[in-house]
Amino acid sequence: MTTGAGSNVADTTDDASEQVPVEPAREVDGTLLRTELTEAERRRLFEEQVLPEVDRLFGAAMRYTRDPTEAQDVVQEAVAKAFSSFHQFQQGTNLRAWLYRILHTTYISMYRKKQRRPQEALQESIDDFSFYDEARTGDSAEYEVLEQITDEHVKAALADLPEAFRMAVYLADVEGFAYKEIAEIMDTPIGTVMSRLHRGRKALQKTLREYAVGHGLIDGDAPGGQ
Amino acid sequence: MGADVTDLAGQCSDESGNCQDALRELERYLDGELPESDLSTIRSHLSACYPCADRASFEEQLRAIIRQRCVERTPPDLHDAIRRRLDTMASAS
Numbered sequence: 001m002t003t004g005a006g007s008n009v010a011d012t013t014d015d016a017s018e019q020v021p022v023e024p025a026r027e028v029d030g031t032l033l034r035t036e037l038t039e040a041e042r043r044r045l046f047e048e049q050v051l052p053e054v055d056r057l058f059g060a061a062m063r064y065t066r067d068p069t070e071a072q073d074v075v076q077e078a079v080a081k082a083f084s085s086f087h088q089f090q091q092g093t094n095l096r097a098w099l100y101r102i103l104h105t106t107y108i109s110m111y112r113k114k115q116r117r118p119q120e121a122l123q124e125s126i127d128d129f130s131f132y133d134e135a136r137t138g139d140s141a142e143y144e145v146l147e148q149i150t151d152e153h154v155k156a157a158l159a160d161l162p163e164a165f166r167m168a169v170y171l172a173d174v175e176g177f178a179y180k181e182i183a184e185i186m187d188t189p190i191g192t193v194m195s196r197l198h199r200g201r202k203a204l205q206k207t208l209r210e211y212a213v214g215h216g217l218i219d220g221d222a223p224g225g226q
Numbered sequence: 227m228g229a230d231v232t233d234l235a236g237q238c239s240d241e242s243g244n245c246q247d248a249l250r251e252l253e254r255y256l257d258g259e260l261p262e263s264d265l266s267t268i269r270s271h272l273s274a275c276y277p278c279a280d281r282a283s284f285e286e287q288l289r290a291i292i293r294q295r296c297v298e299r300t301p302p303d304l305h306d307a308i309r310r311r312l313d314t315m316a317s318a319s
C-alpha cells in the first residue's frame with residue numbers, strides 16, 4: 001500500500017536533501033502525496049473523510065459487540081488506529097472497506113478473547129428453509145408479514161446468529177459491501193463469504209419467521225417450520 | 227437449497243428448467259454479483275415467470291426491511307470523545 005509514497009521519498013533524497021521542501025502537492029496523477037502533508041493537514045483530511053463514517057461504524061460495532069459501551073470503545077479504538085495508519089491509506093482507494101477492516105480487526109483483538117460463546121456453526125438443515133414459502137401460509141399477504149417486523153426483531157435475530165455469519169450478513173445487507181470487500185474485511189476467501197451469507201440469511205429468516213408465528217402472522221404448523 | 231428449488235419448479239409454468247437456474251442464481255443476482263454475461267438470462271426469466279419474480283421481490287423487500295431496521299442512534303458524546311482522542315495522539319507525537 002505504501003510503495004508509491006516510499007519511492008517518492010527515495011527520489012528526493014539523492015542530492016536534494018538540503019533543499020527547502022516544496023509546497024505540499026495536493027495530487028499527482030490522482031494520488032495525494034501523503035508524506036508531504038503537515039500534521040495539521042493530515043488531521044484535517046482525516047476528519048473530513050473519516051468522521052462522517054463514525055455513525056455507521058458505531059452501527060456496525062453495535063452488531064459486532066451487541067453492547068453500546070463496548071461498541072463505543074471499539075469505534076474509538078478503531079478510529080485511533082485508522083488515524084495512526086492514515087498515511088498508509090492510498091487516497092482514491094476504498095476508504096470504507098479500509099475502515100471496516102480496521103474496525104473488524106480491532107473488535108477481534110479487543111473482544112474475541114472474552115467472547116461469551118465459542119465459534120458456532122449452523123445446522124445443515126438450514127439450507128432447506130424458505131421464509132418466502134412460510135410467509136405465504138398465513139392469512140396476511142407475505143409482504144404484510146415483512147412490514148410487521150420491528151427493529152427489535154431484526155436486531156435480536158442478527159444478535160442470535162453465530163459471529164462470522166452475523167458479520168457477513170450485516171456487511172452485505174446493511175452496509176451494502178460486495179463479496180470481495182467482505183472477503184477483505186473479514187480476511188476470508190470469497191467462497192466462505194458466500195456460504196456464510198447464504199446460510200446466515202436463512203438462519204436470520206428462520207428466526208424472523210418465529211417472531212411472525214409468535215405474533216400470529218403466519219401459521220406455525222406450516223411444513224418446514226419445525 | 228435443493229429442496230425448495232425443486233418444489234418451486236412445480237409451481238412454475240416454465241418447464242424448461244429455467245426456474246431452477248434462476249433460483250440458483252437469485253442470491254448472487256440480488257447481491258449485484260452476477261457477471262454481466264449472465265444478467266440478461268435471469269432478467270428475462272424474472273420478467274416472464276411470476277412465481278420466481280414474486281420470490282425475488284420478497285427477498286428484495288426483506289433485505290430492505292433488514293437494512294431499515296438496523297439503524298442505531300450514535301451516543302451524543304462519541305464524536306467529542308474521538309476528537310479528544312485525536313488531540314491526545316497529536317500532542318503526543
